[in-house]
Amino acid sequence: MLELRGVSTRYGPITMLRSVSLSLAEGRIACLLGPNGAGKTTLIRTILGIVKPVEGEILFEGRRIDRLRTHEIVALGIGVVPEGRRVFPRMTVEENLRMGAFVEWAPADLAARRDRVFSLFPRLAERRRQKAATMSGGEQAMLAVGRALMGRPKLLLLDEPSLGLAPVLVEQLFTMAQAINRSGTTVFLVEQNARKTLEIAHHGFLLQKGEIAGSGSAAELAASPIVRHAYLRA
Ligand SMILES: Nc1ncnc2c1ncn2[C@@H]1O[C@H](COP(=O)(O)OP(=O)(O)OP(=O)(O)O)[C@@H](O)[C@H]1O
Ligand SMILES: [Mg+2]
Numbered sequence: 001m002l003e004l005r006g007v008s009t010r011y012g013p014i015t016m017l018r019s020v021s022l023s024l025a026e027g028r029i030a031c032l033l034g035p036n037g038a039g040k041t042t043l044i045r046t047i048l049g050i051v052k053p054v055e056g057e058i059l060f061e062g063r064r065i066d067r068l069r070t071h072e073i074v075a076l077g078i079g080v081v082p083e084g085r086r087v088f089p090r091m092t093v094e095e096n097l098r099m100g101a102f103v104e105w106a107p108a109d110l111a112a113r114r115d116r117v118f119s120l121f122p123r124l125a126e127r128r129r130q131k132a133a134t135m136s137g138g139e140q141a142m143l144a145v146g147r148a149l150m151g152r153p154k155l156l157l158l159d160e161p162s163l164g165l166a167p168v169l170v171e172q173l174f175t176m177a178q179a180i181n182r183s184g185t186t187v188f189l190v191e192q193n194a195r196k197t198l199e200i201a202h203h204g205f206l207l208q209k210g211e212i213a214g215s216g217s218a219a220e221l222a223a224s225p226i227v228r229h230a231y232l233r234a
Helices: 040-047 070-075 093-099 107-120 122-126 137-149 167-182 194-200 218-223 225-231
Strands: 002-011 014-024 029-033 055-060 078-081 155-159 186-191 203-208 211-217
Touching: 002 040, 014 040, 014 055, 014 211, 029 167, 029 194, 029 218, 040 155, 040 186, 070 078, 078 137, 093 107, 093 137, 107 122, 107 137, 122 137, 137 155, 137 167, 167 186, 167 194, 186 194, 194 218, 194 225, 203 218, 211 218, 211 225, 218 225
Parallel strands: 029 186, 029 203, 078 155, 155 186
Antiparallel strands: 002 014, 002 055, 203 211
């Protein structure tokens, strides 16, 4: 569904992603593991066209997207929960969801999409007029996912959604990611929580210092010495 072929990106003189190739299978959960500073967020930003690759190609459903603008890429059916969630703190739940809307939607369509998010997250419906800043971390995570789902993406990118959440909430978030995937959305989950991630992912990639250092099925990754040594010691 999404394919990167030899993608390199630079921040000024520094090469951050070095000839990254990977492909995400449609209808599956893929994960991207890697330590702080490996370039995971840069990879997400590159897929979204926020950072432009200096070489390589990115294809979504067989079509090149690396020359498109971010809003065009999103409109093709790619949703994102950005690193740090980035909900709009002074806006209410409803207003935040509206920010996930595209300009051309009719009000009735917008309402239908919002109600679908509310049925998935009843907690958000209860708090629809509450300001995002006053919501708990777990609720803000739900809101960020709900906002991304407003566009009914075919592919959902999640950049460390579990960061800072208590274990029980991480559990809920991952269960939710599985439910979203079962409803037909391909999921790309960026995480440092390798153990939990490999429980729900079908396949994945390991990124180190801007390079793909391993890939395979979740079972293969869990068994690989490099993942075991660096991420599964606990
Ligand atoms: N806009 C930027 N300009 C210059 N360097 C940047 C920029 N954004 C990120 N970097 C650098 O690129 C490297 C990779 O950053 P990135 O955010 O992609 O890592 P990450 O794998 O997402 O890490 P983390 O797990 O901490 O979120 C880091 O060394 C970072 O300092
Ligand atoms: Mg990051």
